[in-house]
Amino acid sequence: MDLQQEKIKKKKTTDDRDANYVRTEVTCSKPCCFFCTMKETDPSLRRAGIAKCFKxxxxxDDQEHVLVMSGLWNLAMTQPDDPEFPSLGIFECMASLIYKGINDEDWLLRDQNIYIPYYAAHVIGSYTMNxxxxxxxxxxxxxxPPLMExxxxxxxxxxxxxxxxxxxHLASYERTFNAVAEHEEEIVNLAMHLASTCLDSVYVKFxxxxxxxxxxYQCDLLTRGVxxxxxxxxxxxxxxxxFQCxxxxxxxxxxxxxxxxxLICKPGFLKDLCGMWGGLVNHNSPAGIGLIRILCYSETGRKSVAESKEVMESLCNLSRSxxxxxxxxIDCLLLLLRDPITRYQAMEIATPYLIDLVELGSLKGREEVxxxxxxxxxxxxxxKKSKFKTNRVVEKALKEIRDLKVERSKKEELLSDAExxxxxxxxxxxxxxxNERFWHGDIEKAMLRYSEALKHCPLKMRKERIVLYSNRAQCHLLLRDPEAAISDSTRALCLASPxxxxxxxxxxxxxxYDMKGLSxxxxxxxxxxxxxxxxxxxETKRIKVPYYAVRMINKQMNATWLFNDARSKSSNKQRLYKGEHESNGDADEVPDNEMIMKRTMGPTKTGENLVVFPLSGLSTIVEEPLLENGGTMRRRKKQPFTVR
Known part of the structure; x- marks a missing residue:
């Protein structure tokens, strides 16, 4: 009996030892592990543990910090309105990590710490988004302060x-704008400089x-390891x-x-704004034109815009596109025309363009544009008292508008059905x-017939006038007159519905537009x-794109590539560099003085373990991950500038 009890006692001791061994294996040995804290079932213990981790x-120093930051980044992106982390000190933690990365280069280049400042700034931006x-x-x-650094x-x-x-995000709220505005001059100058140069910088440095x-590390951040x-x-x-938007x-x-x-209304920067359109990549942002429109709401902005010929021409071209x-x-031009100070200066340039829009109907929710x-x-x-007698182009355009929209409309109202x-x-x-003259190759006479038909065509016959304007535009194209072709095409498009x-x-x-070089x-x-x-x-269950249109798109896509100007500048600099250093056979890239570029070219220790979060539908100020159902999260708009 004693022998059997002893065997049972030994077996129990062995089982207890095995159980303790298992518990030791599965329990984290770190005194403060963020992932273990997140698994805590008791809410009060969990919150206390998270706050302690943030401190x-x-x-x-921990090699797993980058995994923690990656997880925080994902949570901030998918749950930006969750108050838990912001209430437990995540902002203090992120600010300290950014400072540490800036001030301690040895730490930054150790393990995978190079990723941490990026994630920290991104977490701040995501939680302050809404x-x-x-x-x-x-x-x-x-x-x-660390974000400024x-x-x-x-x-x-x-x-x-x-x-x-x-x-x-911080500047978009009334409550926090003043804190950002304490650095007003520096922030504005930096934002202007970066908006003008960021494309060149990304091209040269990446x-x-x-x-x-x-x-x-930049490659990994861009692709999430995939x-x-x-x-x-x-x-x-x-x-x-x-970045630019x-x-x-x-x-x-x-x-x-x-x-x-x-500062913002400097002529050079205003000229740069005209080219900041984002290409087809960031189509949710109005980019440069959005800021120009905001400037046109102020007297200073309107005066600066009206004085810039490049900006005015850009606005005119945009209005006919x-x-x-x-x-x-169109909004910008109307704001300039309604201001007595800028009206006549703006009309000198805008009138020949706007005359083509006087029959435009609804546009983006605006009626009778x-x-x-x-x-x-x-x-x-x-x-009799026109101030544009000296400018025959403007005077002629105004007279044509009056004849078309006022005099002709009144006369046609009096016409009988027989007439x-x-x-x-x-x-x-x-x-x-x-049409006969056109097919016989007599383009000029064909154009005269179309013009005569337009004079007699009632304004209510919109479909017929669309065809006449479009046919005359084709004649202008064949006669190598692109400006007249744009004018007639625009008039036809304004009459179309929609x-x-x-x-x-x-x-x-x-x-x-291709003939004029407006890609x-x-x-x-x-x-x-x-x-x-x-x-x-x-409708006929056949998808067929004209080959000539594909060729045009390919041509213009190359001409409007986001880095096209940067590539041209870089090529010119490279040719000069090679000319000055003919003995140097390696002149592939412009020297880079960023401290990280010099020492982070090689593979990292645990780069393969970075959590991968694919992105899609990135908008102006919100960077959004894909949800499980394939949709993207909806964010509310905080500024009229951001169009979703």
Whole structure:
């Protein structure tokens, strides 16, 4: 009996020892492990543990810090409105980590710590994205000074990108704007400089480098560890576009309050704004035109815009395009025309363009846009006392507008049904004669017939007038007169319902813009034209895109590539560099003085373990992950500048 009890006792001792061994194996040995704390089931213990982790993380060296930061980044992106982490000290933790990365280079380049400042700034930006109370906590936690250090370029462009995003969120709230505005002059100057140079910087410091010479940590951040060289290039283009648009968003926060307008309205920067359109990458942001429109709401901004010929011409070209921001170009011109100080200066340039829009109907929710343009152009106009007698082009355009929208409308209201029928018959005859002349190669006579038909065609016969304008635009194209072709195509597109939906006119205007070297406008028209072709073809269950349109899109996509100007500048510098250093056979890239670029080219120790979170649908100020169901999260708009 005693022997059996002893055996049972030994077995129990062995089982207890095995159980203790198992518990020792599965239990984390670290005194303060963030992942173990997150698994705590008791809410009060969990919150206390998280707060303790946030206090200790900046003061401890741990190879798993990068995994913690990656997890925090993911939570901040997917749950930006969750108050738990902001209430437990995450902002103080992130600010301390950024400072540590800036001030301790040895720590930054050890293990995978190089990723930490990026994640820290991104976490701050994500949690301050929607809620003013979170932004207030962030400011009180001292996040602005470390973000400013990143904005100054203490590490690299990757960290600058997320720092300007976070500062943009903080500046968008009334409660926290003043804290950002304490650095007003420096922030505005830096944002202007980065908006103008970030594309060149990203191209020189990343895009143009060979695969093995690109910083490893930047490649991993761009692709989340998935994807090769082509994926890196696509994501870098996307990030560069966001970088520029977020800089403009930050400037917009100051411009809305009419602050630092003397800096923002510098002629050189205004000229740069015209080219900041984001390409097809960041299509949710109005980019440069959005900031120009905000400037046009102030007297200082209107005066500066009206004095810049380049900006005025850019606005005029935008107003006669199928760009999504066409209405913004029209808005800017209307604001200038309604201001007595800038009115006559603006009319000198804008009138020959706006005359083509006087019959435009609805556009992006705005009704009777053409009538609004007409009223602005004819404001206080009198043929006998016109101030434009010296400018024959403007005087002629104003007289034509008055004849078309006032005199002709009144006369046609008095026409009888018989007279209207006669006119319709005459218009049909003139159009047929024009078509005959056209097919016989007598383009000039065909154009005269179309012009004569337009004079007799009643204004209510919109479809017939669309065809006549479009046919005459084709004649102008063949006669190598792109400006006249753009004018007639635009008039046809304004008469279409909905606006900008007449396929042949879109294609003809795209060709005309191509002849003038306006690649962006040509590309937009061609894309809308192709979309129309695809829509029509789907009705017959056949998708067919004209080959000539594909060629045009390829041509203009190359011409409007986001880094096209940067590539040209870099090529010129490289040729000069090679010319000065002919004995040096390795002149592949421009020397880079960023401290991280020099020492992070090789593989990292645990780069393969980084959590991968694919991104999609990145907007102006919000960077969003894909959800499980394939959709993207919705964010509310905080500024009129950000269009989702």
């Amino acid at each position: 200790e993380i900046p003061h401890r 809620k003013a109370e979170f932004a207030e906590k962030a400011v009180k936690s001292g996040v602005i 990143l904005l100054r370029g203490k590490i690299s462009w990757v960290e600058q990108r997320v720092s300007v995003r976070a500062l943009g 895009i143009r480098l060979k695969k093995k010479k690109r910083p490893k 994807g090769g060289f082509d994926m890196e290039n696509r994501k870098a283009e996307e990030w560069a576009s966001q 977020w800089c403009l968003y930050l400037l917009n926060c100051f411009a809305c309050k009419e602050m630092s307008l003397n 199928s760009d999504d921001w066409q209405y913004m170009g 053409g009538n609004t343009v007409t009223e602005a152009l004819l404001l206080n106009y009198s043929e 209207i029928h006669e006119r319709n018959a005459l218009v049909g005859l003139l159009k047929r004669k024009g 606006a900008n939906s007449h396929g042949k006119s879109l294609w003809r205007r795209s060709q005309a 962006k406008e040509s590309l937009m028209d061609c894309i809308v034209f192709v979309n129309g072709c695809c829509f029509t073809s789907l």
